[in-house]
Amino acid sequence: MIQMKPIWKKRFLAIPFCGFLAITCLVVHEGIAAPTSTDWSSYGGNQFEQHFSPLAQITHDNAHRLKLAWHHDFDTNRGQEGIPIVVDGVMYASSNWSRVFALEAATGRLLWSYDPRVPGDTAWRGCCDTVNRGVAYWHGMIYVGTFDGRLVALDARTGREVWSVNTIPPDAILGKARAYSVDGAPRIAHGNVIIGNGGAELGARGFVSAFDGMTGKLKWRFFTVPNVDDEADHAVSDPVLHDMAWPTWSPTEAWHVSGGGGTVWDSILYDPVTDLVYIGVGNGSPWNYKLRSDGKGDNLFLGSIVAVKPDTGEYVWHFQETPRDQWDYTSTQTITTADLPVDGQVRHVILHAPKNGFFYMIDARTGQFLSGRNYVFVNWATGLDPHTGRPLFTPDALYTLTGRNTKMYPGALGAHNFPPMAYSPLTRLAYIPAQQVPETYHADKVWSWNHKGWNLGLDGVQPADMADMKGWTIAWDPVRQQERFRIDHIGPWNGGMLVTGGDILFQGLSDGTFHAYDALNGQDLFSFPAQSGIIATPMTYSIDGIQYVAIEVGWGGTYPLYFGGPYKHLTTTGNRSRLLVFALEGNDRLPDQAPHDWSPVRPPARFDTAAAQRGAPDYATYCIGCHGHDVMSGGVLPDLRWSGALSDDTGFYNVVGRGALTAFGMDEFGSVLSRQKIEDIRQFIIQQANRSWHGTTNGN
Numbered sequence: 161m162i163q164m165k166p167i168w169k170k171r172f173l174a175i176p177f178c179g180f181l182a183i184t185c186l187v188v189h190e191g192i193a194a195p196t197s198t199d200w201s202s203y204g205g206n207q208f209e210q211h212f213s214p215l216a217q218i219t220h221d222n223a224h225r226l227k228l229a230w231h232h233d234f235d236t237n238r239g240q241e242g243i244p245i246v247v248d249g250v251m252y253a254s255s256n257w258s259r260v261f262a263l264e265a266a267t268g269r270l271l272w273s274y275d276p277r278v279p280g281d282t283a284w285r286g287c288c289d290t291v292n293r294g295v296a297y298w299h300g301m302i303y304v305g306t307f308d309g310r311l312v313a314l315d316a317r318t319g320r321e322v323w324s325v326n327t328i329p330p331d332a333i334l335g336k337a338r339a340y341s342v343d344g345a346p347r348i349a350h351g352n353v354i355i356g357n358g359g360a361e362l363g364a365r366g367f368v369s370a371f372d373g374m375t376g377k378l379k380w381r382f383f384t385v386p387n388v389d390d391e392a393d394h395a396v397s398d399p400v401l402h403d404m405a406w407p408t409w410s411p412t413e414a415w416h417v418s419g420g421g422g423t424v425w426d427s428i429l430y431d432p433v434t435d436l437v438y439i440g441v442g443n444g445s446p447w448n449y450k451l452r453s454d455g456k457g458d459n460l461f462l463g464s465i466v467a468v469k470p471d472t473g474e475y476v477w478h479f480q481e482t483p484r485d486q487w488d489y490t491s492t493q494t495i496t497t498a499d500l501p502v503d504g505q506v507r508h509v510i511l512h513a514p515k516n517g518f519f520y521m522i523d524a525r526t527g528q529f530l531s532g533r534n535y536v537f538v539n540w541a542t543g544l545d546p547h548t549g550r551p552l553f554t555p556d557a558l559y560t561l562t563g564r565n566t567k568m569y570p571g572a573l574g575a576h577n578f579p580p581m582a583y584s585p586l587t588r589l590a591y592i593p594a595q596q597v598p599e600t601y602h603a604d605k606v607w608s609w610n611h612k613g614w615n616l617g618l619d620g621v622q623p624a625d626m627a628d629m630k631g632w633t634i635a636w637d638p639v640r641q642q643e644r645f646r647i648d649h650i651g652p653w654n655g656g657m658l659v660t661g662g663d664i665l666f667q668g669l670s671d672g673t674f675h676a677y678d679a680l681n682g683q684d685l686f687s688f689p690a691q692s693g694i695i696a697t698p699m700t701y702s703i704d705g706i707q708y709v710a711i712e713v714g715w716g717g718t719y720p721l722y723f724g725g726p727y728k729h730l731t732t733t734g735n736r737s738r739l740l741v742f743a744l745e746g747n748d749r750l751p752d753q754a755p756h757d758w759s760p761v762r763p764p765a766r767f768d769t770a771a772a773q774r775g776a777p778d779y780a781t782y783c784i785g786c787h788g789h790d791v792m793s794g795g796v797l798p799d800l801r802w803s804g805a806l807s808d809d810t811g812f813y814n815v816v817g818r819g820a821l822t823a824f825g826m827d828e829f830g831s832v833l834s835r836q837k838i839e840d841i842r843q844f845i846i847q848q849a850n851r852s853w854h855g856t857t858n859g860n
């Protein structure tokens with residue numbers, strides 16, 4: 161057995177605040193026996209969601225010796241974004257399509273698995289793959305949100321369903337007009353299970369709901385944007401929406417149909433220090449601010465962190481990071497708290513690096529803006545007002561008002577997306593999985609609504625050239641608001657961060673490798689070929705004195721699905737979905753596998769150019785989100801250019817119009833598109849396939 165290094169105790173004693181998992185605190189006080197096991201019992205690892213663990217067996221000196229201890233193959237081949245949790249020696253991991261696995265954490269032996277049987281015809285309801293980011297544990301129960309909108313409580317010992325509720329009230333859907341999906345991890349506060357949802361790209365009005373952990377009874381619901389008619393929803397948000405939010409929207413316009421957005425699709429944090437729940441609110445729906453709200457008002461609470469009370473959901477404060485959103489700049493990114501000196505005084509603060517490219521420090525009790533600075537290059541704002549933190553827009557940024565197509569840094573995928581950042585109380589640095597993915601936004605002038613399609617109010621969003629796409633891990637000093645160092649990656653869309661008491665930074669990358677870096681300087685200490693791009697985030701735990709590090713592997717999420725083939729930065733990006741667990745000792749290995757990709761198949765030679773031209777915009781509205789720009793797959797979902805269904809209009813209609821492949825996530829579109837329109841899409845795909853086949857576009 162490997163012994164804990166004494167340095168671990170010494171370093172950890174320096175931490176000013178000792179409020180981690182109780183078991184961890186036991187360890188930090190000298191003289192008390194160290195526990196033999198340390199859990200990772202919630203999504204963010206500790207009550208601050210710092211994605212930090214005090215475990216320190218893996219260090220600068222031995223990280224190069226890491227071995228694969230065990231692995232578990234998932235039975236889906238789409239993006240894996242889950243962070244497993246470990247409670248009492250059992251690991252609970254979720255995978256795509258909201259499946260849950262309980263495994264013996266030391267050996268990987270499967271104890272039970274749970275499949276909520278999410279219907280395949282719900283895949284269109286989300287913008288960004290049928291992912292799941294994790295489960296929550298409370299009092300012997302495991303909670304998982306399912307992609308089709310349920311919250312399910314499972315008996316942690318057996319995996320049996322204890323209760324299941326629909327988190328989406330039927331009237332929120334407005335006769336099926338709007339789209340909701342759930343892919344974020346539930347959070348626990350005062351015995352309530354809190355869960356949000358996604359859907360703002362398709363049309364949704366955001367809210368979070370709290371359910372009694374024992375019974376599943378709804379405790380409260382907080383809507384993040386006003387009722388379109390300023391009427392009561394009989395929800396706890398009614399007063400603040402009427403008094404504060406409604407006046408920041410135009411009385412009419414497109415948000416009345418699409419719901420306004422503001423989905424809370426990822427970060428939620430219950431903070432026992434302030435006894436508040438912070439929710440990260442998403443972007444506007446439709447994106448086009450001129451069409452959405454007549455170009456008027458800040459549109460509260462879009463792009464904000466909102467603090468509410470855990471028992472009642474009552475509003476306490478908000479801080480809006482992105483007023484007048486028209487870029488998909490969500491504030492749903494990791495909400496982390498820490499105790500840090502501000503003007504010579506230690507304060508309990510929120511650290512936040514949202515999509516918009518600015519790093520914020522906010523007082524956790526009051527929501528007061530303390531400081532902020534851009535952590536990547538941005539061109540939508542020149543900076544933040546030093547007193548209020550409000551962005552100072554550049555004139556070109558407000559493209560829906562100027563009518564000029566504008567290339568924006570960051571683009572819609574943000575400078576930081578769902579993969580969590582980590583914060584180490586030892587190094588006092590935040591580690592941001594940051595990226596540069598610029599896009600040019602083309603605003604529509606007229607609003608139209610597409611059921612089952614994307615409803616952005618835009619004519620298109622054009623990603624910049626591959627040369628402009630970058631990915632880094634940025635080590636950021638939140639007190640000084642400056643970069644300490646950065647690690648360069650091959651491109652964007654890398655996984656999230658884990659930092660440990662051994663000052664090791666763990667991260668999986670889009671190039672299919674898993675790394676241990678030195679958290680003090682970014683030095684690469686260990687690299688493992690994981691056979692598929694990694695977008696998930698590692699966690700760590702110890703059992704019988706052995707420190708393990710776990711990571712889910714599986715390329716996916718919105719970047720490969722939406723951006724598609726032209727933006728691959730690997731020759732192969734096929735998906736092999738697995739859970740990998742590392743330790744200093746281990747003798748597991750992955751099976752050898754040939755590189756996997758879609759092989760070109762000669763497409764039908766003839767197509768109707770006029771029909772292809774008509775089909776292009778419908779492809780962009782209904783198909784692009786999964787099948788990629790220019791009909792080139794990013795390596796996860798089938799590449800339509802080489803589909804056998806292209807050769808025959810009836811076969812194609814059976815798939816696209818009638819839903820022959822519904823079970824695989826390809827819903828029918830015959831209810832929203834005429835047979836002629838579907839045929840036009842087929843012609844467009846054949847045209848694109850011929851371009852690739854004859855080498856006039858860069859196929860793969």
Ligand SMILES: O=C(O)c1cc(C(=O)O)c2c(n1)C(=O)C(=O)c1cc(C(=O)O)[nH]c1-2
Nearest residue numbers: 288343358359360361423425442573717718
């Ligand atoms: O506005 C929304 O409702 C919403 C939801 C989601 C989601 O549910 O995953 C994403 C986004 N937006 C989004 O903007 C985004 O970049 C994104 C990336 C991902 C992902 O898992 O790869 N989800 C989402």
Ligand SMILES: [Ca+2]
Nearest residue numbers: 360361443488
């Ligand atoms: Ca969004």
